[in-house]
Amino acid sequence: MEPTKVKPKLWNRNYVIILFMTFFCYFAEYINITAIPLFTVSIGGDESTVGIFLTVVSITALFFRPYLGYVMDKKSRKRILVLGTVCMSIAALSFSLVNLIPLIMTLAIFQGIAVSSITTAGPTVVTDVTARGRLAEGISLYSNALNLSIAFGPMVALGVINRFGYVITFRTSFAISLLAIILAIMLNYEQKQAFPHGSSASRSEGFNIKTIFDRTAIKPALYQFFMAFCAALIWSFIPLYGMSRGIENIGMFFPVYAGATIVVSLFTGKLVQRFGVGKVFIPGLIMQLFAFISLAYAQSLPLILLGGFLYGLGSASGFAIISFIGMDLAPAHRRGAANATLFAAMDVGVASGSVLMGIITAQFGFTVTFFVAAVMIGLDIIVFLLTQSTRPAKVLHDSSV
Template sequence: MTGTGKAQTLWTKDFVLIAAVNFLIFCSWQALPFVLPVYLQELGADDVVLGWVTAITTISALLVRPFCGIILDRFGRKGIFLAGIAFMGLASATFAFIPVIGIILAMRFVHGLAWGITSTSSSTVASDIIPPKRFGEGMGLFALSASLAFAIAPGVALESFNVGGIVPVVAISVGALAVAFVFACLLRYRPIEKKATLRLESMLNRASILPAAIMFFLAACYGSLVTFLAVHAAAQGVENVGLFFTAYAVAVALSRPFLGRFVDRKGYAIVLLPGALLVAAALVLLSQADSLPLFIFTALLYGLGFAACHSTLQTMAVADAAPEHRGAANATFLVGFDCGIGAGSLVAGALATVAGYAGMYLCFAVLPLVAAAAFLTFARKRKPPSLKETSG
């Protein structure tokens, strides 16, 4: 096998560029979900409506992802990717103008369509760039760009909102996308030698369905966290909750590079199962958190656990796909992620009205255990490409 040298180099200019683009896209995306619930609460929205802030975008992203995946595999990456970034910028700008609850929710639906196109394209371009023998490590580092955005953008957005309202938050979101568009133009896109056919069965990748289904349960927890963390902290009398995201970033930044290498060398289970247990423990702690130090400790556990689960399952979903099916593979995985976030945020809103925020997070702590059980039952024999090559 002649897979060494340049073909196996991970840190190329294109990899750095796509990671930077992904970071900026996620910064734009993550700035709004944490601010809009607070903004809508000021406009008179209740907890059920707040649950729709996240759910409605995941529904629209879910609708567009399968079509985006097959179009990427049929017509190439560049045009779809650049159009998605531009569309997302226009959708983000609208939140600065009309302070009406119904219109804001409608625009979140449009925002989700743009997000579905852009994030599916970004993951697919990264999949083209990462060498197979370092796929777990590469996907882990690529996912790190999104996790760092999750750590930085919400805190900056909340502080900007507290100082100047929704307008500076929107300016940050649109500005990040403008820079991302410039960087995306500089990328060298890999040509597709064998193009996918435009058939209904080509929209979803069969081998990616199982990791997407497992991701559903973990993403539901993420949906509850994203939607209600700020209001939960406020209800507990905890200020400076932006430090939660800083702690999350530290955990993710320290763990991502090592987690991907473990996947490549030892397989999926050694990373995924401890990660699921950490997510469950973090949600139990979050349900009881009543001080900033406890919120920060919870963020460290959650960041480490969720990073382990997400990067492992995304690697599992995409690693075995042929180049002409990587768009569909990424779309399939992200459909599972979207479904989980949407269902999680809606159920969280309903649970919060009955059991409060603490009781809601305690209920969600069961879901990572369900994800671990599903992996052990259906997927524990699957191997990353690196182990298949060495064993075969």
């Protein structure tokens, strides 16, 4: 009688800690990201000002990300996580103390460092502490920490703003970010244990273009750019969009959107395992395209919620698959650089998307802006079809996933 094959263990102490740390850090971030656009408009800014804030965050994240990825591969993931959570707390507390747009733009630098640190280190740690046979499942569940924060962060932000004002809102974000700091410190993770024998030579290389970026992640980074360009519109302009069209309860958009992302995240890994990357990624992009078309025409809450639901389904599967591809192709000792490459593309996408979307919205309104987003998603579909190999990612097709 053959022994029963034991499925690799997914849940462990470090995995649980990184899940909750990510949730609290993103929770604080999305409170800030939701409140800042409304706050800047309340003190004299407009949509283009909001775009500039998001651009400062993204450019800062892009500037620091290569070095952070290098430090992660050379020294410590945990050190970068602590840096990110501390910068998030500094930004949140400081936002509650200022009311001048130039100061808000300056504080966006701390937000950018936090975003860069968490998005680079978080997925890398998850990949390191997850058994390879369950990597697709581990990354999918990890993405739900982000999805839940998207569900609750904007909703909490809008509720606290309406009831208590902006100062209490930002201090709520500060309190949540303190929990993230505690969890980051608790993480018991030694980087050297994550790498296979023989990687030490690569880890001894100096800081240069070859070590800070990973060429295996270039293609998925390209797909990430187009999605991030459009995601900037969803993540920060929806409250202003609802205000411009007189839609009450616009905060409902976020739990509907996040609920869709949570549902699809539970099945993305298994769907790709069964049907392959392209047959899941392309339908996800198509759903995003129709979501933006729905939002372009929406004049009532039900159509807006439909757009949020479609975008949630499409973006969750899309971003997860991009991460799967990048992590599968990268050598274990280059995961930090691979993540830095993927999220550098996201930084560029969000930065350019924020500026252009803000300018287009200020000049032509949200209908034109959402159509531009739909066109960008269409371009992403074309780029994927032209560049992606038909070979399925080996991690996703591991029989034990």
